[in-house]
Amino acid sequence: MTRLTRHALPALILPALLTMAACAPATSPAPTPLSNDPAAVHERVLALDTHLDTPMHFNRPGWSIAERQTFASHLTHVDIPRMREGGLDGGFFVVYTSQGPVDAAGYAAAARHAESRLASVERILREQREAMTLATRADDAARIAATGRRISYISIENSYPLGESVAGLADWYARGVRMAGPVHSRDNQFADSATGQNRWGGLSPLGRQWVAEMNRLGMVIDGSHSSDAALREMMALSSTPVILSHSGFKAIFDHRRNVDDALAREVAAQGGVIHINSVFLSRFNNSAARAPLYDQFDDIEHLTPEQQRRLAADWASLDRTERVNEGDFDLFMRALFHCLEVVGVDHCGIGADWDGGGGVAGLDDVAALPRITAALLARGYSEEDVGKIWSGNILRVMRQVEATAARR
Numbered sequence: 001m002t003r004l005t006r007h008a009l010p011a012l013i014l015p016a017l018l019t020m021a022a023c024a025p026a027t028s029p030a031p032t033p034l035s036n037d038p039a040a041v042h043e044r045v046l047a048l049d050t051h052l053d054t055p056m057h058f059n060r061p062g063w064s065i066a067e068r069q070t071f072a073s074h075l076t077h078v079d080i081p082r083m084r085e086g087g088l089d090g091g092f093f094v095v096y097t098s099q100g101p102v103d104a105a106g107y108a109a110a111a112r113h114a115e116s117r118l119a120s121v122e123r124i125l126r127e128q129r130e131a132m133t134l135a136t137r138a139d140d141a142a143r144i145a146a147t148g149r150r151i152s153y154i155s156i157e158n159s160y161p162l163g164e165s166v167a168g169l170a171d172w173y174a175r176g177v178r179m180a181g182p183v184h185s186r187d188n189q190f191a192d193s194a195t196g197q198n199r200w201g202g203l204s205p206l207g208r209q210w211v212a213e214m215n216r217l218g219m220v221i222d223g224s225h226s227s228d229a230a231l232r233e234m235m236a237l238s239s240t241p242v243i244l245s246h247s248g249f250k251a252i253f254d255h256r257r258n259v260d261d262a263l264a265r266e267v268a269a270q271g272g273v274i275h276i277n278s279v280f281l282s283r284f285n286n287s288a289a290r291a292p293l294y295d296q297f298d299d300i301e302h303l304t305p306e307q308q309r310r311l312a313a314d315w316a317s318l319d320r321t322e323r324v325n326e327g328d329f330d331l332f333m334r335a336l337f338h339c340l341e342v343v344g345v346d347h348c349g350i351g352a353d354w355d356g357g358g359g360v361a362g363l364d365d366v367a368a369l370p371r372i373t374a375a376l377l378a379r380g381y382s383e384e385d386v387g388k389i390w391s392g393n394i395l396r397v398m399r400q401v402e403a404t405a406a407r408r
């Protein structure tokens, strides 16, 4: 048909076509077929990353999330221009607290730190209200995306600041937090860490209360950083699926932070989702030359703009002679494909640990995210599959968590 002009149609057919055209509702032209171009698919799907450590930069003097940066210039992976460029609609902005002493003074210092970081997220959301919006429910994501603004969920990495009570979870919930993990890189009052000393053999008694309170409030339980035993105990106790917001597979890189296939299948069997990390894909090269730079980086919010510039320059100069990790885009995709093969398309997502040590060659920052969609499509995954991986799965879990809390 496309080659025939209207004038070339045989005279007998033309009146029939005109009659058909007259019967068709004038207001519903035939839909234009959607483009299968990977870039177009990536734009159409709602893309969320479940672990954005960007708030560690929110209090940096002179820094702005509205400014287009590079890792080399600012040691960051995420800003609003790069989120737009990479089709990242939003994600979970993390309030992270490093693990200190498990005692009253440690709790007090941790609580002050977490408060400062949560307040910085709230401030950025106020300052950038034309560009970013707080999301607290699963259905908020599509509604906010339709406005063109970025979607900001808030999560807690390490519940250590709560001290010896779970009462503070309700305060976090009231301020919009919808996901939390109990522990980080060392055992604490709630749980054993994947990289800890197995203090409790899983969860502590307080950790079991923490699970019940998370369920009661309607918050997603994040098992990344928990020991295997703690993760299994959370899954046994929780009335909602447990997710891993930024984790990997031991089959790709045998590290305690990663899960084996059997544990991944248990997470999936309960309805959970494993969000693939770009850290722990390969050996981490914290060399004698790099270590002091990491020490400065961990405290970057207290560096002057000039000190920040010097740190970025020193980092870039060291990058020219040695790499922080041996990972690259293909290795990241191998990890994601492994997840898809082991637990299926309903149980994999993406949480690349941007601004928290993430980023590999070829997947250097969030501007590169369309490459992931292109690789999934090239492997034969459909647009529907891609949509589940990028956000559908985590939003499904959020809906379950919301429904379970509402029934109480």
Ligand SMILES: [Zn+2]
Pocket (backbone or CB within 6 Å): 157, 225, 246, 356
């Ligand atoms: Zn982490």
